[in-house]
Amino acid sequence: MDRLADRIGALAGSAVTVCTPLSGGDLSSVARFALADGRAGVAKSGPDVAIEAAMLCAMAATGARVPEVLAQNDGLLLMALVPGRSGPSGAWDDLAGQLGLLHREDDGSAVAAHRSPSRRDGDGRYGWSCDYAFGKVAIINTPADAWPRFWAENRLLCHVPHLHPRLARRVEALAARIGEHLPVSPPPALLHGDLWGGNVMAQGSRVTGLIDPACYYGDREVDAAMLTLFDSPPPRFFDAMALAPGWRERQPVYRLWPLLVHVRLFGGGYDAMAEQALEALGC
Numbered sequence: 525m526d527r528l529a530d531r532i533g534a535l536a537g538s539a540v541t542v543c544t545p546l547s548g549g550d551l552s553s554v555a556r557f558a559l560a561d562g563r564a565g566v567a568k569s570g571p572d573v574a575i576e577a578a579m580l581c582a583m584a585a586t587g588a589r590v591p592e593v594l595a596q597n598d599g600l601l602l603m604a605l606v607p608g609r610s611g612p613s614g615a616w617d618d619l620a621g622q623l624g625l626l627h628r629e630d631d632g633s634a635v636a637a638h639r640s641p642s643r644r645d646g647d648g649r650y651g652w653s654c655d656y657a658f659g660k661v662a663i664i665n666t667p668a669d670a671w672p673r674f675w676a677e678n679r680l681l682c683h684v685p686h687l688h689p690r691l692a693r694r695v696e697a698l699a700a701r702i703g704e705h706l707p708v709s710p711p712p713a714l715l716h717g718d719l720w721g722g723n724v725m726a727q728g729s730r731v732t733g734l735i736d737p738a739c740y741y742g743d744r745e746v747d748a749a750m751l752t753l754f755d756s757p758p759p760r761f762f763d764a765m766a767l768a769p770g771w772r773e774r775q776p777v778y779r780l781w782p783l784l785v786h787v788r789l790f791g792g793g794y795d796a797m798a799e800q801a802l803e804a805l806g807c
Contacts, residue, residue, distance in 0.1 A: 525555070532557050532567050535595045536602055543567075556605070564605040565594055573601035575656055579739040586714060588626040589733050606735065608727035615726035616757055620764035622731050627713035627744040649712050650674040652740040658718075661788050665740050671710055674742065676702040679781040686788050691795060691802075695784070698777075698807040705777050705805060706743070710768070713744035720782070721755040745771050749778035776801040 529543040532555075542558040546566065553569045568576070577596040580603070584590050591603035612619045651667035651674060664682050668674035676699040684692045698705075716723070717738035725733040745767055751757050752775060762771070780801045786794040 528553075528555060528567065528569070529557070531569075531600055532602060533559070535597055535600055536563070536565075538563065557602075563594070566591065566603050566605060568601045568603070569599055571599060572657060573599060575654060576737065577601050579737045582714060582739060583626060583716070583734065583737060586625050586628065588622050589731055590737070591733050591735060606725045606733035608725045608730075608732040610722045610725055610735075612721055612724040612726050612731065612751075612755070612757075614729050615724070615731050616761040617764065618726075618729060618731045619724060620761050622734065623744070623747060623765065626716065626734075627747070629711050629713070649709070650740070650742050651678070656738050658738070658785055659789055661785050663717075663738055663740075670708055671743060672702045672706045672708060675706055675777070675781075680784070683784040683788065687784070688792075688795070691787075691798060694799070694802045694807050695780075698780075698802060698805055701807070702777075705774060707768070710743040710745075712741040715740055715742050715744065716747050718782075719747040719750045720753050721751065743778075745774055746778045749775040750782055753779060753782060776804040780805075 525543050525545070529540040532543065533540045536559055538559040538561040540557050541560055542556070544556050546554045546556050555567045556564070557567055558564045574596055577593050580590050580593050584592070591606050594602040594604055596602070649667070649669050650671055652665035655665050656663040662682070664678040666674075666678060668677070680695050680699045680702070684695055687695065716734055717740055718736060719734070723734060723736045724731060725735055744765075748757075748762065748765055748767060748771070751761075780798060783794055783798040783801060787798060
């Protein structure tokens with residue numbers, strides 16, 4: 525901790541008075557700190573924190589509440605402390621409003637800004653300028669103009685080499701029929717990308733911040749579906765989001781990606797949940 529405190533102080537330009545590790549840092553090192561100048565925040569270190577900082581700034585530009593990026597350099601990200609506790613239990617109404625800000629349509633300039641110059645121009649309504657990762661699991665964000673193609677290639681087939689044969693075959697079968705399940709061109713929305721309940725900070729009925737993003741542009745139903753993995757949003761939450769007809773039938777498609785990530789990160793205990801999602805899709 526002493527070395528980390530020195531790095532935080534040098535980057536923040538103020539001496540560190542408190543530096544304590546935080547639980548939940550499965551995929552990166554996370555610590556809470558206080559500075560002599562009165563500021564308090566969270567420090568995250570790892571190979572992808574520069575990407576996370578860019579994602580937080582993109583989200584903040586929509587008006588959605590996210591941790592303020594204080595500084596970032598050399599594998600260290602400093603963010604302002606977000607009050608409250610993780611979990612949206614009493615803040616579903618405000619969360620729907622925050623997602624409304626995050627997902628609102630723009631003129632396409634934001635999407636264009638996150639295309640990689642190394643990839644073909646015009647090949648990126650959906651995706652992000654670079655790939656990301658959850659630990660050892662790559663998040664492939666190669667842009668695509670057709671949403672079903674993006675989902676099949678970047679969210680399903682990329683896992684196949686890492687799954688046991690039976691599950692792999694079922695995922696391949698779904699990918700081959702993905703056009704039966706997903707719209708071709710939903711409006712590209714800026715997604716949080718890893719929006720399970722633990723990444724929603726709330727205080728009472730107010731969302732205080734959306735944390736730990738894995739952003740890209742895609743169908744906004746992805747964020748809504750991910751919230752159902754470990755939580756049970758009330759019907760009024762989905763009513764407020766005003767999702768397109770058929771959204772319930774599409775939820776298993778969108779839940780499958782995080783389930784496959786969990787299979788790879790945490791072992792076969794999530795196989796059954798992935799199989800259930802495939803069963804619901806007739807695969």
